[in-house]
Amino acid sequence: MLQITCPWCGEREGIEFHCHGEAHIARPENSAEMSDAEWGDYVFFRKNPKGVHYERWTHDAGCRRWFNAIRHTVSDEFIAVYKPGEAIPELPEKYRDPASNRTGAPQSKETK
């Protein structure tokens, strides 16, 4: 069972939370002009990195808020949590992995 820090409620047991997959996937605004492949990429294709992952969680049983977390998918360690709209925290040095284009902060700085 994970222990997760809700940006509002603090450290709580993982069973109060739910994970919703990759964060920072902005919904395209020009979907009418997108090809099937571009649209399919938005709907279905994910980074699924072995390493640092930017993802979305909700504190369902607590404050019912969505928030973002940076978690390492091998160690399952939470590197940071941040509220929607907050700037993406800088990744500590030891997690930066130039070899993989899957890890590292998302391309878009949008924090939706």
Place this chain on the structure above:
Amino acid sequence: MAQKNRLPDGGRIDRTKPVRFQFNGKRYDGFSGDTLAAALLANGVSLVGRSFKYHRPRGIMTAGSEEPNALVQLGTGARTEPNIRATQAELFDGLSADSQNCWPSVGFDIGAINSVMSKYLPAGFYYKTFMWPASLWMTYEHVIRNAAGLGKGPTESDPDRYAQHHTACDVLIVGGGPSGLAAALAAGRSGARTILVDEQSEFGGWLLTDDTEIDGMAPTDWVANTVKELAGLDNVTLLPRTTVSAYFDHNFLTAAQRVTDHLGPQENTKTPRQRFWKIRAKQVVLAQGSLERPIVFADNDRPGVMLAGALRTYINRYGVLPGREIVVFTNNDSAYRTAIDAKNAGAVVHLVDLRPDPDNPVVHQARQAGIQIHEGSAVVGIKGAKSIHGVEIAPLSEDGKSLAGPTFVVSASLVAMSSGWNPSVHLFSQSRGKLRFDDALTTFVPDHTPQKTRSAGACNGTFTLAGCLAEGMEAGAAAAKDAGFDSAIAGPSHVVKEDAPGSMRQVWTVPTVHPLGKGTRKHFLDHQNDVTAADVHLAAREGYLSVEHLKRYTTTGMGTDQGKTSNVNALAIMSEIRSASIPEVGTTTFRPPYTPTTYGAMAGQGVQELFEQYRGTAMHDWHVNNGAVFEDVGDWKRARYYPKPGEDMDEAVRRECKQARETVGIMDASTLGKIDIQGPDAAKLLNMVYTNAWSALKPGRARYGLMLNEHGMVFDDGVTTCIGENHYHMTTTTGGAARVLNWLEEWLQTEWPDMEVYCTSVTEEWAVATLSGPKAREVMEAVAPKMALDPQTFPFMAMQEGEVAGLPARVFRISFTGDLSYEINVPARYGMALWEALMEAGRPHGIVPYGTETMHVLRAEKGFIIVGQDSDGTVTPYDLDMDWIVSKKKDDFLGKRSLTRTDTARPGRKQLVGLLTEDPNFVLPEGAHLVKEVKPKPPMDTIGHVTSSYFSPNAGRSIALALVKDGLNLKGSSFQVPLMSGHVETVTITDTIFFDKEGERARG
């Protein structure tokens, strides 16, 4: 009966409390404080069970939870339990246990034929045979299955209760030996919330066996003082009889506490039998101690061969000397203490030491005590099968690979062996800790772990008592400090006088007169799964060289003991074969639980009638009292129909259906999801989540909507009503309530944070009774005299607030039956009052309560879909023939783009249509398929399937809805529906409305 092996005094048993028990039907006596194993040994019972594969006679090898051999069936009837370690079962009056995996008795076991056949049954033999003839495999398998397994499971429900317990602490200490106790003192004194856990009945660990003084005190006195001090600290929780079973991420550990097991079956089952602890610890100190290694020598599995430390425990802790003539076989110093204690207890002792020239104070002590020491020698064979009557000893060559002299036999009934100690790194390893191989100790010790945990004492490879105490103290203090507590007052260090342990000599496989695997003798590694040293050689020969392959091919370490005594020996032998170092061979993965954990304890109290909630509406009791039959819809209990005496479901539903259309029906619709939506951007939100347009909806007006996911597939539907300016009341399907709210919140909180909308679930705030049928208005007039009910002021798809039966209400003129309907919402507390008032008012009009089944028929008569039944997550609005609800004008809504993908927009998809059977009385089974062409037998190409199917009393025939490929273009065509029964029904594709095609009644 006399306990012939019980020493006249000593031990921690309570001799004033005799305890009677049964083993294999025979009565015995023991004492309070005994384990079953101790009591059996006291009574001279050494044959306890039979092994898994060869059915070899087996006795008691250890004194703890690592026991591989002495597994028994404990208790009878509903409380019977298989595979209980006799070494862990505490004795209580009336305990009854039996040997398992043997027939007809443990003494004479037919299955022992496998032992004779053993040369044909090496590791993995079953992969090589039982293949011909192929048709016989299931028969072979049947025989194999019956031969395997150990004990028998119960066949009844468990009469006992269990509980779970969440807790958090600053410092969790696992193990209450000297290291753990010292750690607990340090942590406890600092004020940190401390939990000390030990799986045994009392704290003390090895100190209950050993006699080394601490601060000039007998070790047990030191333990008593320490426990007393800890018990007096209210920040310390002491949990004896509790096994930490698992170490998960972020310092989450689970532990199973045996609350009443040691007392036997309880009449008052209100006390849980076991309690399952879920512990979140800021810091963990592992002080699990160490487990002694057996020596791999010929016939080392005979009843009477036990670990040296275990023998010492039986002597000192239980006052039992299980044999009068004892051979102690060792490669290290620690077993000398066993020899000395056995000698002092009155036994004749031979010491066989693999080391050619042991020379330590303890060796001299042993000599002085008159013990004969055979140096550089080994036990190379055992005389006796069900018990031991002689031990063969021979000197070993320098490389340890062969005998260096003649074998001689000493008379003995017991062999105590020690090949060194393995730190218990199980939990450390589960914590994702990495191990390091220690060459001096020839075993794995903790290296580093990413979690906040420390190892102290024997589990850390520290084997001196002084070292354990010091390390424990230090770990406890450091853990408390890291948890935020100042530990300056941890206390002084302890004074212990002891000798430094000498070196060891590893002989991983002790030779015998025959080359390994060639004689009749077997060198056991994994006693429970009957894996021998020869099996490891075979596995290596066949290429199963990886330690993981070795494990799986030979099953070593896969028994109920998880190889606690065998794993390191197996690795060592493999490393010799591969000429690789032990760390190169590596270990298998340590997994939870540490020892097997009761399912009941993990399930806790949420079983049987408390398994899952029954969600019932405010009117639930009425349905119960009026004979409703319920159905499960998610976790809701919904009234399905209300049979009159003698009616079956079909009859009841036909009656309800007719009456609801002819007079008026009433249904409990409280379970529908309801969401209050407010804010300036509410309509904007609705426009995004529904396919149709919402901007123009006026207060007091309602509209039906479909929701799609981003894949473009329908995932919920419902009516949303404008309650006031920027204020809406959304309804969802019963099953979709939570999903829809989460969906709205997801978009609002993550994608559209600037939208000014608040959503609040109000599902249970409102109880809802639906009146439906031509007489509905009459009933309303009776109960809502102040409401304007004429269709002009209160038309179809309108909402009005007011008083119904004197209760504050919101009334919606919406309809899922296609008849004149009123959905009356009142605060849930008045649900029952509303329902009763409506029944009362409806009685003169012939009101009928109807359940979900009738609702399904009535809505199907009108072709209204049920999301999840007529659609399944692969269906678009177009597939449902609902183009009308997809706005062409809106720029965007969720799922819009997906509707135009190549496949989604393709013609010929499965589309929702009506079906009429040729035989109007034949009701198609839901799930039946339409085929292009009926063949004598499958396969047949299908073109669609029936989603809903009922007998419609109002249409006077059966009706059905179906998803059919290109169905919308096939109206009027006939197809066939073959059924497994052999019946083939012809159906004609129609539109989906079977009743009141013009839709006049709802508007009425």
Place this chain on the structure above:
Amino acid sequence: MSKYSIFSLIRNAGSYHENWQRAWRSPDPQPEYEVVIIGGGGHGLATAYYLAKECGIRRVAVIEKGWLGGGNTGRNTTIVRSNYLLDESAGIYEHSVKLWEGLSQELNFNVMFSQRGLLHLAHNVHDMQEIGRRGNAIWLNGIDSEFLTPEQVKEMVPLMNINGRYPVLGALLQRRGGTARHDAVAWGYARAADALGVDIIQNCEVTGFDIKNGVVQGVRTTRGDIKAKRVGVVTAGHSTVMADMAGFRMPLESLPLQAMVSEPIKPCIDTVIMSNAVHVYVSQSDKGELVVGAGTDAYISYAQRGGFDMMEHIMGPLVELFPFTSRLRMLRQWGGIVDVTVDRSPILSKTPVEGLYFNCGWGTGGFKCTPGSGHVFAHSIANGEMHPIAAPFSIDRFNTGALIDEAAAAAVAH
């Protein structure tokens, strides 16, 4: 390859089992192969075997970063069945079950394929509709399928509680379904493939691809570069990691899936039982343990272990459905990394890189398809065109929308 049989067993017993051959060689990688298969799980090994056996391609290497069968093949609950709803799924899974039926003999390795029958329980009206639809679909696809009444269920599995919180209203039975000995499948394919000349290279990790002008040239490994014009990637939970090396994305998430076994006991459950509403599935292995599983943890993890929550979630349902298990004990719990697609159907596909084929997305239920998947994948690689049974499972379906949505339609996995 010397043949295994009762006679060879007796003969070898005479020589103290000292003359058994290695089940497979341990060769050094050669600089070039015709086909390289990445991943020595069941699917990869089966692919290599059928390439050599049926497609005449013997210069094949299987590259495995750890030990053979150490991925999901070695950690699954071994359920085999072909009672899938959709035609495409029925096509591939039934193809597989047919291969299972002769597999021990074909491989000369007893994989202990046990057709003890498999029950899907229905606990509510919705479940009944679901099994009704699926049962008929399966039957019309020519696959065995039976509906059982609660009484018949009770007769098959007397220890089941059919009157619990969610009573059993019926069940769907596939008698030809059952279990198999998972490790033996990997070893059996490895031994048979090795005998046909396939090089099985363990402890060798693929770290990259050599791709020129969109065409694969070979792979980079921890034991050097290996050339191959055709490469099949069969790495289950690590598929997106491999795709990343090749420069594209996959519609997959890698989730922990857990299982556990009880202590072994004498036979008490003779069938495989799956229940979605009560959310647990159980069978009893030949060794006597109850093998129990449930759903995936809900977050991506490559840790190959699960959290406690999911285990705990299985306990209530397990005791609810089988009250006698309350006094049994869990012996071991473990986890695998499963690669899950949105539609819960696998991907067998060409990729944006020519010559590079992917076989993945089997998620929680690919063990049963080990022979079938290997078979059609081998033919696809050999012919350069996807085998007709594999063709619907292309990556492209996530763009066109032609999902094979077993999840949405039937809500059954494993």
Place this chain on the structure above:
Amino acid sequence: MANITALARSPLHGRMPFQGSQTQIAERPFIGKLTLRGNAEDTGFAAGVGSILGVSLPTEPNTVTETGVCQISWVGPDEWLIYTADGAQKPLQERLKTALEGIHSAVVDVSDYYTIIRISGTRARDVLAKGCPLDLHPRVFRPGRCAGSLFLKAAIRIIQIDDTPIYDLQVRWTFAEYLFQHLVRGAEEWN
């Protein structure tokens, strides 16, 4: 409107309270409850609410503010629950709505959506520990604190009233029976 209070039924209508020597469990039916949503940083909102409630909203997560008339607990960064005497909730809702006219906010009556189960006594904490993962140790959780969490499969909101300890558990109508039975089952071992 006629006097209808006699017609009202709570979810645990007819259930005997559990009166153990070490734990007591009983429903507190019919407490007025309002969900209040709004942006606490919006001065208009804060002032509007303050003018009606007489106090400022608790903005520290998981804390409770008492006014003598109302008990206001933090639910989320833009969400509060207000408990008040039965019958007072509607007028309060109206007054809040009026005071917040033109300010983006919501006041929703959820009096019947939830009920409250009070658990008290020396074993109350142990009973809660059987299903609730919150750390309720007095060093961590005190009177004046609240939190949303779980009790087994029921979502609950918990408020500590005093050090006895007394806790109020808010639970959805349809989970009240489940929660109550579990609490009683949990308490039985000590009574």
